[in-house]
Amino acid sequence: METFRRLIRGWLGKVLLALFLLPLAFAGMESLFGGGKKEGIAKSVNDVDISDKELEAQTKNYNDQYLQMVQGDESLLNQDVIRKAALDSLVDRALLIQQAQKLGITLSDAQIEQMIAQQPSLQVNGQFDQKSYENYLRSIGMTSQGLISNIRQDHGLKMLTTAITDNSLVSPVDIQQISNLQSEQRDLYLSSVKLDDYKKSVKVSNQEIADYYKKHSNKFKQLASVDVDYLVVTPAMVSQANTAVTDAELQQAYNDFVAAQKKNAQTEVKHILITKENRTPAEAQKLANDVYAKIQAGMSFAAAAAQYSEDTGSKTTGGVVDGYQPGVFGKSFDDTVAQAKGQVSKPVKTDFGYHIISAHAQAVNVPSFEAEKARLTAEVTKSKNANVYADAINSLNELVVGADALDVVSQEVKTAKVLTAKAVTLGTNNAVLADPAVKAKLFSEDVKAGDRNASSNIQMANGDTVWIKVRNYHAAGVQPLNVATPRVKQALINQKAFNAAKAQIATMLADFKTMPAQAALAKHSKSFEHAGVFTRSQGLKREIERAAFAAPTPKAGMWSLTTAALPNEMVIVAVASVKKPDVASLSAEQTQQLQNLYQGYRGTELLKDYAEYLKSQAKIK
Structure with missing residues (x-):
């Protein structure tokens, strides 16, 4: 039993699980969170475009996953390889979606609408809530038909991939072999x-x-490496001038705090939406103007919203746009909200139609000066210390750049010492030289091209400052004899x-x-x-x-x-x-787990082969 557990937890189990997860790159629901206009084309797959925006999003997704493996050190990642992997996954995804459509693997609008209605996040008291649905559509910047189309694609993709990965054949001999490998x-x-x-x-x-x-x-073979001199200055090394906080500075800090609180106060936004559906643009504009005139004549905004607004999510709540965020309705809407100042606006045109907007900044309960005094004192002190340190670094930097030398710093800051390191690579474990900002400078294109000047000051992640002077650069490749x-x-x-x-x-x-x-x-x-x-x-x-x-x-x-x-x-x-273990001695549960692992591995290989076949038949440019 323990040997079997080691099999599942060991290297083979990890390898197979990693391979088993690969189809998720194809069958994910990323497209639900798309939206916006394409700004460029990364690839065209059978005349279906993959936009630069999609590629950037997928590359970021891959990049974030790999960053976790290297503890956030981006300098250890090969961005070209990651971008290529991201593009390959999008091409495979597009091909599999197209093949699912060709094979008729699809859902009807009614089936998809039923699936949406059953989502708990879109329900209130166990029933589908139209307002929650419309808020969700606004949050992802999509129309209902766009969401339905994406769900249809993703469902077809998932059905096709699982049909391949979940139905690969595994024989008792396969189970014996995989059990033998580890057990x-x-x-x-x-x-x-x-x-x-x-x-x-x-x-x-x-x-x-x-x-x-x-x-x-x-x-x-050798990795790219450098021989480098470097020097570090910390805030503790710099003599601090008198940084006591004056009453005037503290009062100014409080005034700034109050202004920021008022500026960031939430604004209650209401609107009445007149769409262009079933009417001409001129008719929509006329109706909006008529509704605006009624409000100016004394009709309440809430009554006008209830009677005329075609935003079903807000018309029953006085026109309140629940959870308003800039960008949902476009720039002209946001500009009007910013300038409304409690007044009802004239009709504003957006892609959704014509809006009559009312916006009121909510009252702000600002803490008293005494309540904020201790916090503001600490913040001002920290800021003044940072300014003193920044001024000292700027002065030292002028010396370094002017003399093209690091020892001028140690002459001014006696506790700072010039250190030397040889054969430093991107993977070198050194508290200073492993800092991402420092590594970016050590292996910059300028250094590769021959720049051997002392650097300007480099801000490290921990707040310290470092200067470097590369002595030699050794390019990656095969070492000479x-x-x-x-x-x-x-x-x-x-x-x-x-x-x-x-x-x-x-x-x-x-x-x-x-x-x-x-x-x-x-x-x-x-x-x-x-x-x-x-x-x-x-x-x-x-x-x-x-x-x-x-x-x-x-x-x-x-x-x-x-x-x-x-x-x-x-x-x-x-x-x-x-x-050697006897498969007959394994329990039914153990045998099933082994079968699932191996089936996942084989299914993944089949899916990769299938995607390669589709690629060989496709027009990709």
Whole structure:
């Protein structure tokens, strides 16, 4: 049972689950949150456009997911690769939607309307609420027909993808194989051979180094790196002038606070909407003007809204636009709200029709000066300290840029020291050089082009300031032979020492293939220690695990021997026995879970193949 749990929780389970989740990139409901006009075309798939806006949204979605994996350090992400993956997913999605439509996988308007009506967020007291629905449509900037169209697409997409991913065939042999991968147990004995003595007699020629480098040059790739001098100044290093808060400063801060409270006060917005549906624009404008005249003649706004407004979500509430947010009805509507000042506006034209608008700023209960004094004192003090620090940094920056040197700072700020770091990469773990803003400067295009001047001040995420001066830039790629030579030579020495050690035990390895284990052990003086019984991913060193689980299953009474190379050591790995799990011993629940995992993996592969087939038949440009 515990072995089975390890299978589900282990590397294989994680890999399969990750693959199992891939179809969600195709079958998500992202399109429900679209809206707005396309500003450009990223791709055209069978004459259906994927807009730049859609690509930007998908790229951001991918980027946000990867940022979580790298703890928010965007410099570690390859934006070109992420953008390509995002575009590929949108192309696949478009192709699958089109294929679902071609196959007639769809819902009727009535079915979709029923689905919408059953959404709890659109219900009041268990019943569909038209006002909630209209507020939702406004919040996503869509019409009812647009939402229905998107739901129809997404449903067709989901039905097609699940039909593929949920119906892949899995046989008992498949279940046995996947169970074996993680649950197979091997009883291991290990013997260690130190390589130091063998290395003493190893000779490596220049020709061997050159030949090895040519054959294995891919082993000597290097990341882009820099050699850099840097210096950090913190706020604590800068002498603070008198930052005591005066009464005048505190009063000004309170006045600003009061003004901000009033400016940010919520505004109650009401409107009466006259649409252009079933009437000409001129008729709509005339009706709006007539309603406005009635209000000016004494008719209440609420009564006019109830009688004439065609916004069903607000006409019964006096015309109140619940949760008004700028942008919902367009710029002309928002401009009128900002200028209304309690007056009823003349009819305003938007894409929805003509609006008569009333807006009232709600009263603000501003805390007293005494209630805010402590908080404002702290804020003003913090601001003054920040200004002193900013002024000091600006002065120091002029010195650095003028002298093209960092030590001028340490002459002014005695506790600041110039430090040096070599072979700094994007992955270097250094509290200063790993800061995203610093890394952006270290690996900027200017540095790559040869800029070796001292930088301007760089603001770090923690509020400290750093200056850098790059001494050398080493481009990514394969190390030249003269740089790689020490590593090549060491690799050759290790290889030759390993081969020499293995040659000495060649007879023993051969005997273990033909003799019972006890007889072979008695013949040879090599001692083995019992390491224990292991499954995959159970704590063995990677090299030993690979060797152990690649060795053939030994016959009864015999051992299967192989070797594994570790730094300065050759490990002789002996497999004494192999116990494979019996699928029949798994419970029905365990078997079903294994089947679901493997079915998900196969279904994902089928979906990818299907998308590639559709792509091969499509017109994509």
